[in-house]
Amino acid sequence: MLRSRTAGSLRAADAGQTVTLAGWVARRRDHGGVIFIDLRDGGTGGQERSESGSGPSVAQVVFRDAEVLAQAHRLRAEFCVAVTGVVEIRPEGNTNAEIPTGEIEVNASSLTVLGESAPLPFQLDETAGEEARLRYRYLDLRRERPGRAIRLRSKVNAAARAVLERHDFVEIETPTLTRSTPEGARDFLVPARLQPGSFYALPQSPQLFKQLLMVAGMERYYQIARCYRDEDFRADRQPEFTQLDLEMSFVEADDVIAVSEEILKALWALIGYDLPTPLPRITHSEAMRRYGSDKPDLRFGVELVDCTDYFSDTPFRVFQAPHVGAVVMPGGASQPRRTLDGWQEFAKQRGHKGLAYVLIAEDGTLGGPVAKNLSDAERDGLAAHVGAKPGDCVFFAAGSAKSARALLGATRIEIAKRLDLIDPNAWALAWVVDWPLFEPADDAQAAGDVAVGSGAWTAVHHAFTAPQPQSESTFDTDPGTALANAYDIVCNGNEIGGGSIRIHRRDVQERVFEMMGIDSAEAQDKFGFLLDAFTFGAPPHGGIAFGWDRITALLAGEDSIREVIAFPKTGGGVDPLTDAPAPITAQQRKESGIDAKPEPAEKA
Amino acid sequence: MLRSRTAGSLRAADAGQTVTLAGWVARRRDHGGVIFIDLRDGGTGGQERSESGSGPSVAQVVFRDAEVLAQAHRLRAEFCVAVTGVVEIRPEGNTNAEIPTGEIEVNASSLTVLGESAPLPFQLDETAGEEARLRYRYLDLRRERPGRAIRLRSKVNAAARAVLERHDFVEIETPTLTRSTPEGARDFLVPARLQPGSFYALPQSPQLFKQLLMVAGMERYYQIARCYRDEDFRADRQPEFTQLDLEMSFVEADDVIAVSEEILKALWALIGYDLPTPLPRITHSEAMRRYGSDKPDLRFGVELVDCTDYFSDTPFRVFQAPHVGAVVMPGGASQPRRTLDGWQEFAKQRGHKGLAYVLIAEDGTLGGPVAKNLSDAERDGLAAHVGAKPGDCVFFAAGSAKSARALLGATRIEIAKRLDLIDPNAWALAWVVDWPLFEPADDAQAAGDVAVGSGAWTAVHHAFTAPQPQSESTFDTDPGTALANAYDIVCNGNEIGGGSIRIHRRDVQERVFEMMGIDSAEAQDKFGFLLDAFTFGAPPHGGIAFGWDRITALLAGEDSIREVIAFPKTGGGVDPLTDAPAPITAQQRKESGIDAKPEPAEKA
Incomplete structure (x- = not known):
């Protein structure tokens, strides 16, 4: 090894020892006729990295002796060097409590430049653009x-x-x-x-x-x-x-x-x-109902409210839809007009016409363009139904349950961001459990997913997911209600894993393929090796x-x-x-x- | 889990316990009106696999009770099943000392077929062709x-x-x-x-x-x-x-x-x-000299002997070559003519003209077609020079050192195989250390390797291998003798790993590229990112x-x-x-x- 110790492993107890370090010039300071460098290395070979928490493995090296001092003048940032010297306790007042090696410095007696560095495309302690970071990833x-x-x-x-x-x-x-x-x-x-x-x-x-x-x-x-x-x-x-x-x-x-x-x-x-x-664990239907997402961020509330029944007799044409839902933005009534217009843009970017809203004034009266279209009874009971308080804004989405919930789920996340509701x-x-086994292929395509097969239905997870036992005999006659034996794991609104019990019987696998519009010839051509394998004691x-x-x-x-x-x-x-x-x-x-x-x- | 225990974990101490096993029907025997199966599983979840050495995780299951017996009649090889039953000590005389579960059997009270098996393309205890093995790899x-x-x-x-x-x-x-x-x-x-x-x-x-x-x-x-x-x-x-x-x-x-x-x-x-x-450790040149290979099989002797000097004044035209080497096959003098002809074929398949040989009779006289072409002095001293005894056969190869040694190295391995000299x-x-840094590009091509670059020389390992310090300043003026800082690990005649200290300086890397006929434009185009990286403190x-x-x-x-x-x-x-x-x-x-x-x- 071209070093005897890692930089970050040096402590006051090492004083008097001669050590050889190897690493990079992280910083150079000329002070009082001598040169100091922070020597940084990868810190392998010891516990120093974990001891010092997340800090790098660094030690101060000082070039005092005339001979090495003369050599040290050529050092620049990110030169790769090996230094031999004696570990010394830093002079009083010069200790640095912020780093684990802050009590010592290495008084260099020899310096070897292992690799010079050209001027850097960006300084390591400054931000750099993505392109530059990737081009000079090293x-x-x-x-x-x-x-x-x-x-x-x-x-x-x-x-x-x-x-x-x-x-x-x-x-x-x-x-x-x-x-x-x-x-x-x-x-x-x-x-x-x-x-x-x-x-x-x-x-x-x-x-x-x-x-x-x-x-x-x-x-x-x-x-x-x-x-x-x-x-x-x-x-x-x-x-x-x-x-x-x-x-x-x-x-x-x-x-x-x-x-x-x-x-x-x-x-x-x-x-x-x-x-x-x-x-x-949360079922897929509950996740969709309460959070408008199959990967709900559960770090905050702001749950969706189903208003379909509430508006079942509404005179407002927009709410005469298969599904109407709402989500409340606490304190949102005070948003200026321009901000409320911004929410419309937010909805349009996600492929929706807009985001209906009602503002609840401090005196309880309802404002905003939607309010006047509602019946008196609807206006009177609305705040209570959605759980809104004076000063809140209620956002609505109407349409298919899938589409409306998707919009409200995204709105929910955006509300949390704007109100800083998420504990970092x-x-x-x-x-997320109890997933549907199939979804209409049209829905999948509308959502930007690829529907495998040419059938009216496609697999929500993939074609190899087993139905739950109670759905096994009925999934092809009643595909819309069949549940999959699938489970996804979500973390802070991200899907971080997905799995399932698989089909292990050829007949079941063939029936699933058929539902997806993959006929037996195509199934045999593409997946014959799997279907065959299932016939030998799977x-x-x-x-x-x-x-x-x-x-x-x-x-x-x-x-x-x-x-x-x-x-x-x-x-x-x-x-x-x-x-x-x-x-x-x-x-x-x-x-x-x-x-x-x-x-x-x-x-x- | 669909099982409570693995098959291979059951012991006499478990007698009386009710267990559920899941696995495959490895064997079925009908005997005395009851059905026995060997139930085999993957043996995870316990030490049974290592305890039993290399054996599979297997337990005997017996179907005695009328109800499960009736069901067990449909069992065939490689059905996947779950069985619940009581662990019982086998009747006296029925124990099997060969397997760790040989003292017990599971008396089945229930049987579930998890996956039926079609008739197998090959029986698991019989050999099968490669094509079938891969097609049915499962x-x-x-x-x-x-x-x-x-x-x-x-x-x-x-x-x-x-x-x-x-x-x-x-x-x-x-x-x-x-x-x-x-x-x-x-x-x-x-x-x-x-x-x-x-x-x-x-x-x-x-x-x-x-x-x-x-x-x-x-x-x-x-x-x-x-x-x-x-x-x-x-x-x-x-x-x-x-x-x-x-x-x-x-x-x-x-x-x-x-x-x-x-x-x-x-x-x-x-x-x-x-x-x-x-x-x-063995140097590359020693490996070539003694074993005719850069991945020598060191499990046996039968070393090569250099005869170049010995035949320096030979009248035999074939041996008037830059290099003549020999390898002795103990007892080989008794090989019949057809076998000796086979050696010629062996050499031709490797791209050589043939394999010269001399047979040493029990009385010390030399036989075979080569002997009469040698001088008296050469004949007299030959056995001593190559270390052959009466009854041995001496094989010769002449030509370039590289080519002759390659043939003798292969001959050496073949001798060991035929004489069963290798302890399995x-x-x-x-x-293998001290490799040459370069070899003539023609040699590489002749050996079937690809010469990178268009130069007269190519890298023996690859272009990024560092020269040894003593060769660093001279490798481009004297490429034929430059040594690489490279090391290969060989095992029983196989190269199982190769490595080196790498070049970390742009100037050295460029000089190596140049030797290989990669000019600076091509080097920058193909490897510019590496050359650039070397300029930032490598x-x-x-x-x-x-x-x-x-x-x-x-x-x-x-x-x-x-x-x-x-x-x-x-x-x-x-x-x-x-x-x-x-x-x-x-x-x-x-x-x-x-x-x-x-x-x-x-x-x-």
């Missing part, structure tokens, strides 16, 4: 916060694995050059040189392979798995992302949930939070996949998953560091077989 | 040996991680949708839909990213990384494979070797072998990558890496289970942007 990661996020991710992996190993899970790698099997998003494709015109697909998840592993008797599988979706990279998505993927045989939903909670508890313990388990230190995790099984990037981002206190990915891509799928993707050479193109078109299938 | 993995190999792999991962975590390594995921940067093999390409005509490449290794992580101050990185090479899949290669990849800053070769040995020791401990460390239980691990660093599939195969006692991959591909890159790769739809082709050709670059 400098960005030297900074405290980005580097800490990546190190935390490693601990997150280790904590989860410790739980899984305790429960005898087998870590198994599944293929990433696999077959294109549409799961809702577009596949990334890889031309197969040895079979020109044929392509591998990168997996959207290891779903089918992990189910096959259960058929194989592996019983408990896990993998921290790279997954790929060729979507438009809006909304903080990455073309490649990571799941903690697990699957268990001979289990019920509660068994998967119990292991999952043990994992989550271990993860939150990493940031000093004792996650209370078992976690609360709160953690609200919950399971065990009941279920599992879950956690959004590993999102969970790590939450634990790191970061809004974007890009912060917990070592080399993330921009919204356009570009890596500004390596300039990927890039054109290929003519020879690469020729060899890859990309341009081969498969021969038309022969007629049978 | 059945193949239910078998003892294949299942054990996959479970061992999980333990291999855990053992390595335990060492790495102890040494403060940070686990970091690097991108797999990255830029094509030729590293010697063909890249798999992925069309970038959002940049039609541009492509991502799947990484051949995380080499450049891990070096960037060192520049980023991460100091100790590891990853169990999926890698991709679009080669012709000869010689037990897979298009996707796995490396344990690690990198360290501020280290010398010995530091990387020390951590590596700790990992290897932990791995071999998994199979009960105490690997003696430090491991022996022996483990011979060693480091630390000295080095690392290693272990061939994780090969190591696991060795530990599992398997010849092929396919045995330790859950869903391997055939030699043609096909997965017979999912039928990947497959044709894509016209819409997929259109959307992917595959058919876009990049515009020709504008003239500057």
